[in-house]
Amino acid sequence: MAERDLYLAAYDVADPKRLRASLEFVKGYATGGQKSVYEIFLTPAEKASLLLGMAQLLNEAEDSFFLLRLDPRSRVYTLGVAIEPVDPPYFYFG
Template sequence: MSTPTRHLYLAAYDIREDRRRVAALKMLRGYATGGQKSVHEVWLTEAEKRRMLDEIVWLIDDSTDRFFLLRLDPRQRTLTLGVGEAPSDPDFFYVG
């Protein structure tokens, strides 16, 4: 059985209400390998991406909140500032 391919995404949100913002942060940290504040680096298979998008739909108010998921081009060079580390796909993930 082959391992599903993961792709690197940036997930970002702007959520007005504290309770929903905290819930979104907690949910995204379950998928994230890095990031800060409201922008996170996430390595996702197609199934994980669908599950994450299904979860975020229940957490945001589409009249006031915003959520953005951008797949990054793996051919592009990663630039880091300060002591940042280039994103890498780890050998395993714990989601839960």
């Protein structure tokens, strides 16, 4: 099985219809997050699929999508009611 890296995915979408579609699409990959920022564990193939899917959903003139790979050596700090991201035992894509 391919190794997964932890990413932060964030988007800003102007149109409500595209916003809903983006939310549902990104949540399919996410392990946690809120509003329009999500923690996502991805293999290289899943990363390519996520980027392709978002490129098809978004209008480049009005919307933006940001995917940041987090350094696995860094410690994750959470404040408030946050839960530290954990790679689940399995992922379901249905």
